[in-house]
Structure formats: structure tokens, C-alpha cells
Amino acid sequence: QIFSSFFSPGHYIAYFPVEQVSHIQSELMQPNSQGCLEFWYYMHMWAYVDKLKLTVYVNESGSLRSLWNLTGDQGAVWHQATVYYTSSVQHQIVFEVARPKLDDGVIALDDIYTSCSALDLTTPAPTTEATSPPPSSMDCNFQEGLCNWVQETEDGFDWNRQMGGQLNEPWLGPLYDHTLKNDYGFYLIANMSDDKTGETAVISSPLTISNTDVCIRFWYYMLGPSVGTLDLILETVKFSVNRITGGTGFIAIDDLSVTAGACEDHNPCGFESPSLCGFESDVTDDSVWLCVDGSSGHIDHTYRAELGHSMAVLGAELQKPEVTKLLTPEYTSSTESCLRFWYWLSAGTSDSLSVHILRNGELDPALWDLSGAPSHSWEVAEVTISSPSKFRVAFRAKLSPNPKSFVLLDDISIKSGACSATGSCDFESGQCTWVNAANGVSDQHDWIHIDGHFRGPLVDYTTHTADGKFLLSLSQINTRGQNSRSVLISERIVLTTDSCLDFWYHINGSDPGILRVLLDSDATEQDVLFETRVTGNIWKNASITVAKTKPFQIHIEAQAVKEGFIAVDDIRLTQGPCEDISVESGVFPGSDFETDTCQWKDISVGQFVWQRDKNGTITANTGPSVDHTTGTELGWYMTVEASHGDHNSYAALQSTAMKDASNECLFEFYYHMFGEGIGELKVFLQEGQRKTPLLWMSGNHGDEWHRAELGVGRTHQVFTLLFEATRTYSELGDIAIDDISFLNCNLPGTYRSNTPALISYS
Known part of the structure; x- marks a missing residue:
């Protein structure tokens, strides 16, 4: 333990608002190829949370190298962190804190250790009961070098020894090795990104075992849309990889071992032995x-x-x-x-x-x-x-x-022990029957089975701890500048009744990706069950009713963008439709927006949003000068300001959930669309994740309020109504709505017809 003078029982070290940046450092420590730092931290502040920052450095001869950093309020609780690192010289560990000069908030540290009990520094023991064979001179986990393996000199390029902590992007190599299973363990990698077809990279070792049969074990990792081939050649013993034209991706190997005698079939049985x-x-x-x-x-x-x-x-x-x-x-x-x-x-x-x-x-x-x-x-x-x-x-x-x-x-x-229920998994012991799609056009990087000590959420949803497991898709742009996505596929499912798919998801990033859930019952057809871009530093829940159908598979797709990540956890498929016990029957949220937005909520992503306003917008000569309710400048309405966001933005205003509407249920509201370059106003009926368009308008409708009446009709699921507004390149046009109401929606009612009500507006 370091900083021992600070950490007597019941005490911790804290940084209060004396200076804007402060450092504490350890004593001088010796070189370490497998260093591990473990500590607890507390970061809490009410204002200017983006200026609250904790960074861990290693100081090597006066040069600071960043190992770990965290920004923002983390709540009024203690969190544990583990940081792996290497240093080939004498060094010190440095903690740096930064924050504004304010009276509230604090950063605190406690229980700092430079050896981690959870760190396994050796290759895991075999799971079989048989005695492990003695190691051979050909065995290697690459933690200290290439062992007795050598780079061929007459090949086209070389294998490289690398660790995941050296990478910024997941397509440049595995983000963790197999031996230590962290981003400071080493492996060998061959980069396939080159235009020279037929180029090979070869490592070899003399075969030192004289038996007729030998067993060669190794772990490999191959990722990329055109990754080339990996060959094991028995001349001496050679591992060879081959590039192809326009190839992208990588091939990595780790934990080689060679033993006398034929390989044995273990559990699972791969039918590779004569028995x-x-x-x-x-x-x-x-x-x-x-x-x-x-x-x-x-x-x-x-x-x-x-x-x-x-x-x-x-x-x-x-x-x-x-x-x-x-x-x-x-x-x-x-x-x-x-x-x-x-x-x-x-x-x-x-x-x-x-x-x-x-x-x-x-x-x-x-x-x-x-x-x-x-x-x-x-x-x-x-x-x-x-x-x-x-x-x-x-x-x-x-x-x-x-x-x-x-x-x-x-x-x-x-x-x-029993299997997980069909289509269900909490990911604590593996991925159950959820597998990554084969790499190809639709799947350019894999979901990673990982815990909170890696990248992504700090804790899982199941255990709410950093040791809990979940699936993570690192949202990145691939090497060709295209959106990259990961596709997770369930086992094939046969339902005898409607069922409820329930899961938790976590999306984070300044420019979030898209999470989609699709039902695939045919290779040529996929139905979208769920789609969201909603971010936030919390786990969110989704429940989707899946109708009885022919055998199908569920696809969970994370479509990547420039930054951020998408994680999923606790997937459950249970018999019976999803229930929303929080939805009260017969309650339909009308609003004139005079005091608040009632039960309508802006769910927009970005700066282009619905906002409550009056007396026009900030852009001159646009927006209603009076509301519809009072007809005065003092009246309120909901509007989108075209000077906010970009031309690809859309703003979404969603009602609270409703159910048990009559067959004659009508939705009435007033809209105002005035100015140059007006975007579009759309109204959707949303049942689960199915969106049915009720209205679609665009263009300049003049400086006046217009009435719209839309047929909702009888619905068989909980539903919401959704206003979506888009903008164009112009900033001189705005869209506003007011006086939302529901007509003839309560049960019981007189059912004249089962046909949908006609859409009308004036």
C-alpha cells in the first residue's frame, strides 16, 4: 500500500477548492512489466461538473504518461477502479485532480494498492482433471517476448508483439490478451490492412518433440471484413498469415503450447479424436x-x-x-x-x-x-x-x-445446472445462446463480453458492480470511414404464444449510435421491433411484445458512430405479452401549454428540440406572435426553433402512454407553420416499437393557426402519440403546435365501424 501516512483506519485523502489543479505521487518504484494499481475514488459536485476531473499518470524520468482518467460527477458514493500498466524504468504513480474554485463538491481517494488480488499473472490451469503435461520449449504466452519463436526473414512482413492498452480503435487489434485477459497483456498480431496480395508473415520454431503425434494448442482472434488467412504449417512448426488485395482487419494469436501425443476431445466434444x-x-x-x-x-x-x-x-x-x-x-x-x-x-x-x-x-x-x-x-x-x-x-x-x-x-x-431460458441471458457466466454474426457486410466488429473494469459502463445491470458482465459494442467509425455496426444473434426460437422480450441497454457518447432490435424469420425479411438513439449515463429498460410466428431469431444491432459505446444486459424472453401496469386506462393527455407541458415530453437528441414558448421565436419574423388558446402574445405553445441543430436534426415530442381508446377516438390539435424553408411536421401513432404515420406535412402554411383532426381508433396495445419536426438548411421557418385534445376516446362508446377514421386537416 502506498500513501500509507494518509490512509490510517477511517481516513482518506481529499481535494478541496484551494487550487484548480493538484497532484499527489507515490514513492519511487522499480520497473514492472505487469503493474496493477487499485484504488477507490469519490467525485461529487453540484455545478460545473464537466470541469471535475481525476487523472492517473505514471511518472517515468519526469515524463508523465496517462493511464486512466475520468470526468464529471460520479454521485455521492465511493467507486473502485483497477488500472493495469507496464513500466521499464523506475517510476512513480501520480494522481492529478482538477476542478473549479467553488465551495461545493470534493474529490477523494482511499485504499490505494499497487498489487491487485484479482490479477492472474499466469496462464490459467486446464479445467480437466488430468495432470498437465510438462511445458515444452515451444510454449509461449508472449508476455516477455517471442520465447523460442523467430520471425522469418524471407516473408513479406512481420508479426508484431502488442497489447490492447496501446490501441485507440478496436479494429487495430484485440483490446485484451488471452493470458491475462486485460489490456496490458501481450499477444502477437499481423495487420492485414495492405494492398499487396499474397504477402505473408511467418513465425517458426523447431519441433523439439520426437513423438509421432503432437498436440498444438493456441488461441486466435481474427477480425475484419477481408482479413486473409491463418495457416499452421508443419515443416518445423510455422504460423503463417496471408494478405489479400484491399484487406482490412487483423489476425492475432496467443498462448501457444505443444505437447507429446494426440490432442484429446474435451467437453465440448468436437469429434476430432477417433473415439x-x-x-x-x-x-x-x-x-x-x-x-x-x-x-x-x-x-x-x-x-x-x-x-x-x-x-x-x-x-x-x-x-x-x-x-x-x-x-x-x-x-x-x-x-x-x-x-x-x-x-x-x-x-x-x-x-x-x-x-x-x-x-x-x-x-x-x-x-x-x-x-x-x-x-x-x-x-x-x-x-x-x-x-x-x-x-x-x-x-x-x-x-x-x-x-x-x-x-x-x-x-x-x-x-x-439448468440452461438459461430460451432467448434469455444475464451474461454473468457467458453469452448463453447469443452469438456474434459472422463478419461480413452487415457486421464489421463484434460485441465484446466484458465487465465494468474495461471500457463502457462502470457497472453492469445484473449485479450493479464493476465485476458484473455485459455485452459491449464500442461505437467507432471503421477504417473506410463508414458507420460500423455489431450484430448479436439469438438461438432459433419457436413460440407457442405471444411473449415479452425485456432487456436493459446503455448508450453513451457525444454523438450516439443507434440500437436496433430486429425479428428475423426469413433471410430476406427482418422486422424492426425496437430502435433508439437515447443516451445517458444510466441503464435503461425496454420491453417489446413479440407475436407468435414461425421460427425466428432476434438480432440486436449496434450501429456505430464516431464516439461512444452501446451495451446490453439482462435479456429475458417470457411467455405472455409485456404488461405496463403504470398506464392508467382511459386517461388521454390534452394540453394548452399555458402552465406547463402536461404529460408531453421532449425526447429529442441534440440541440433541435421542442420547447415551450410565446410571442414568436428568437429568429426575426418567424414563429407565432400569438398562441391559439388565448389569441394573445401572453399565451404559450410548443415550438421548434430552426436556428438550433443542423439540417439533419429532428425533434420529437411524445405523449405519456395511453390504453383502452375507443374505436371513435380522435386526436385534435392546432399547428402553425410559417417562414421560408419550412421542414416537415409528422404525427405518429406508436404501439410498442411500431410507428404508424397519421400525418405528414411540409412547407409554408402562412402566419395563422390551422386545425388538424386525426383518427386514432381502437388499439390493442399501450400506445403513445409522437410529434416529429424536421428542419432544412434555412433558419427562417418554424413549426409550432397548441391546444392538443382527445375526442370521443373513453370507453364504452358507440362503435359504428371497424375501419380507421379518415385523416383530415384544414
Whole structure:
């Protein structure tokens, strides 16, 4: 512990408004390749919060290098921070605080340590019970260098040793290594961004093990729309990467190990050993499951390579429709276990795959089944299984003879404990069945499974701690200057009733990105369920009713911009439509805006907003000089000022949530659109995340108020009404509204017709 003279029990060090910038520093410390600083901080201030700043530096021979910084009010609570760093020379840790000279507010520090109990400085031990093989001279985690691996001299470019803390953008390399799992651990990386097709980067090591079989283990990370290839070549042992023209992205490797003997299949089983992990075809079937490699035309899931293996039933091998079962080894009784597997089901309408428990030769009803929903790549599924006695799991494939029909299985595992509910995950133990889309045109960087010690929110939503896990998309512009997005995909879901999708999201940044939720029931069609740009340094909730439909997948898409991040947590899919118990039936919020905005709220993003005003706007000769309610300069209305924001901006004014409107419900208001270069005024009926346009107007309507009456009609969900206004390049035109009211909306009512009311305005 450093600064010990300040931190006796019950005390802390604090900075009060004496000077604008202040420093404290540690004693002189020795070089450290794996340094870790842990401390608690308190930052609270009522005014000028943007001037409140705490920065941590390392002082190396008089040169300050920033390690960590935070700006703004963090609330009246203590927060913990962990900072990893390296320094090759003697150094000091420096804390710098900056704030304005005011009487309120404080920055405080406590419990500062220069060794972190959570920091694991070694490669994690294997999870198997077998004794670990002795290390070889070829093993390397790259924390201290290349070990016994050398750069080839006759290749086109080199691998680089790098750590995530050196990066500003996620497409320049992994933001953390595999060994330490933080941004100060090292790995090897090859940058693919070049125009020289066929250029290679090669590292090699002599093979020092004389056995016939050797097992080479390594972790790799490949990201980019055209990232090239990674090859493992057994001459000596070489890792080679190949560039392609116009390539973008990178390939990284970490934690290499080489041991004598063939690699063993672990849990999950990837079918790479001759034993097939004890799996076998049911001898009572007429056809069998085949262990195939990439030469069959089907790439496995484990290695995604031609030499990788998976289990398959191929329609090209069948003479007639067949039912074929693949059986796991026999297991003892189980109260609850989670079966996880990857599958690929072809497009045949009669093809199907189902999962059953097999006990005493009898097949139980299906626990999971899928048909009529072709896969376009490998997909994941989880099933909770239980049995009071010994059992096997049976994968039952039904397939017709067709050269294009097939069923594939790979990477099957069983672990104790129930699976997460379908489509649900709190991300504390992994990503459940939510996976990143394959990199391509629609997906240019991945969601990252991370905690609050990294970038993004300081805490997750589940545990409200920095150690809690969530999924993070770093919102950036890619190397081609285009908006970059991440796409997260659920398992394939089959609903028997309408269900509620509920999740928490966190969007932050000066120029926020867009978070979308889409329902994908067909490769050619996607329905938008939810879309938002709303930012704020808090977790927000969204609930969406998902209608019963054919098998579908949910896509959560974060579309990036220049700065900021988007995070999601606690995704839940539960039976029954979403309920909004806070919405009172039969309450419809009219307003004349004379005293306040009533139950109408501006939800605009940026400076172009709806505001309550009177007697014209700040731009000369624009805006109403009188309101509609009183007809005087003293009356109030809602308006948008065209001199604010830019020409791409839109302002949004939303009502409170309503429900149980009659079939004859009408929405009435008065509008004023006057000046040059008037933008557009739109009115939407919003049910969940579906927006139905009721009115769309533009242009100069003169210096007078006009009445509009719109049909709302009977709605089957909670709904809101939304005014959206846009602006043009001109600053000489404004849009205003006044005297909002609802007519004939309360139940019961006289239902003359089920057809929507006509839109009319004058």
C-alpha cells in the first residue's frame, strides 16, 4: 500500500477548492512489466461538473504518461477502479485532480494498492482433471517476448508483439490478451490492412518433440471484413498469415503450447479424436451418422477448417427418407443439466432435427425440435435435460434423399445446472445462446463480453458492480470511414404464444449510435421491433411484445458512430405479452401549454428540440406572435426553433402512454407553420416499437393557426402519440403546435365501424 501516512483506519485523502489543479505521487518504484494499481475514488459536485476531473499518470524520468482518467460527477458514493500498466524504468504513480474554485463538491481517494488480488499473472490451469503435461520449449504466452519463436526473414512482413492498452480503435487489434485477459497483456498480431496480395508473415520454431503425434494448442482472434488467412504449417512448426488485395482487419494469436501425443476431445466434444467421445449411431436404425471433414463440402464448427470434423447425415448418401439417431455416452441420473450443441440443418421442407432422452431403450418426447427453418450457417442451441435413472441423449435426424439435404452436429457439451431460458441471458457466466454474426457486410466488429473494469459502463445491470458482465459494442467509425455496426444473434426460437422480450441497454457518447432490435424469420425479411438513439449515463429498460410466428431469431444491432459505446444486459424472453401496469386506462393527455407541458415530453437528441414558448421565436419574423388558446402574445405553445441543430436534426415530442381508446377516438390539435424553408411536421401513432404515420406535412402554411383532426381508433396495445419536426438548411421557418385534445376516446362508446377514421386537416 502506498500513501500509507494518509490512509490510517477511517481516513482518506481529499481535494478541496484551494487550487484548480493538484497532484499527489507515490514513492519511487522499480520497473514492472505487469503493474496493477487499485484504488477507490469519490467525485461529487453540484455545478460545473464537466470541469471535475481525476487523472492517473505514471511518472517515468519526469515524463508523465496517462493511464486512466475520468470526468464529471460520479454521485455521492465511493467507486473502485483497477488500472493495469507496464513500466521499464523506475517510476512513480501520480494522481492529478482538477476542478473549479467553488465551495461545493470534493474529490477523494482511499485504499490505494499497487498489487491487485484479482490479477492472474499466469496462464490459467486446464479445467480437466488430468495432470498437465510438462511445458515444452515451444510454449509461449508472449508476455516477455517471442520465447523460442523467430520471425522469418524471407516473408513479406512481420508479426508484431502488442497489447490492447496501446490501441485507440478496436479494429487495430484485440483490446485484451488471452493470458491475462486485460489490456496490458501481450499477444502477437499481423495487420492485414495492405494492398499487396499474397504477402505473408511467418513465425517458426523447431519441433523439439520426437513423438509421432503432437498436440498444438493456441488461441486466435481474427477480425475484419477481408482479413486473409491463418495457416499452421508443419515443416518445423510455422504460423503463417496471408494478405489479400484491399484487406482490412487483423489476425492475432496467443498462448501457444505443444505437447507429446494426440490432442484429446474435451467437453465440448468436437469429434476430432477417433473415439468420437463415445458418441455412436443407434444400431436399430438403417442409416448411420458419419464423421466428416471439410472434403465432404461441409466445414466443421470447431476449427472452421477442412481438416476439422463434425457428425453428419447426408441426403446424398440416402436411397429413401431415413430417421437416424446419434447417441451420447450413457450418463448417470441427473436432476438438471444443460445440453449445448451446434447444428446446421439444410433447407428441405421435410427435414428435421430433434433432441430426446433415451431410457431403457425408450425414446421420450422431444425436448427440442426444429423443422421447416433452414440454417444458413452454424447455429447454437441449449436444452435442459433431467432423468431419475441412467440415460443417453439422442439426436434424431429425419432426412430425405437429396444432394442438398444434410444435418450437421458439432461441439456438444453437457454441464450441471439448468440452461438459461430460451432467448434469455444475464451474461454473468457467458453469452448463453447469443452469438456474434459472422463478419461480413452487415457486421464489421463484434460485441465484446466484458465487465465494468474495461471500457463502457462502470457497472453492469445484473449485479450493479464493476465485476458484473455485459455485452459491449464500442461505437467507432471503421477504417473506410463508414458507420460500423455489431450484430448479436439469438438461438432459433419457436413460440407457442405471444411473449415479452425485456432487456436493459446503455448508450453513451457525444454523438450516439443507434440500437436496433430486429425479428428475423426469413433471410430476406427482418422486422424492426425496437430502435433508439437515447443516451445517458444510466441503464435503461425496454420491453417489446413479440407475436407468435414461425421460427425466428432476434438480432440486436449496434450501429456505430464516431464516439461512444452501446451495451446490453439482462435479456429475458417470457411467455405472455409485456404488461405496463403504470398506464392508467382511459386517461388521454390534452394540453394548452399555458402552465406547463402536461404529460408531453421532449425526447429529442441534440440541440433541435421542442420547447415551450410565446410571442414568436428568437429568429426575426418567424414563429407565432400569438398562441391559439388565448389569441394573445401572453399565451404559450410548443415550438421548434430552426436556428438550433443542423439540417439533419429532428425533434420529437411524445405523449405519456395511453390504453383502452375507443374505436371513435380522435386526436385534435392546432399547428402553425410559417417562414421560408419550412421542414416537415409528422404525427405518429406508436404501439410498442411500431410507428404508424397519421400525418405528414411540409412547407409554408402562412402566419395563422390551422386545425388538424386525426383518427386514432381502437388499439390493442399501450400506445403513445409522437410529434416529429424536421428542419432544412434555412433558419427562417418554424413549426409550432397548441391546444392538443382527445375526442370521443373513453370507453364504452358507440362503435359504428371497424375501419380507421379518415385523416383530415384544414
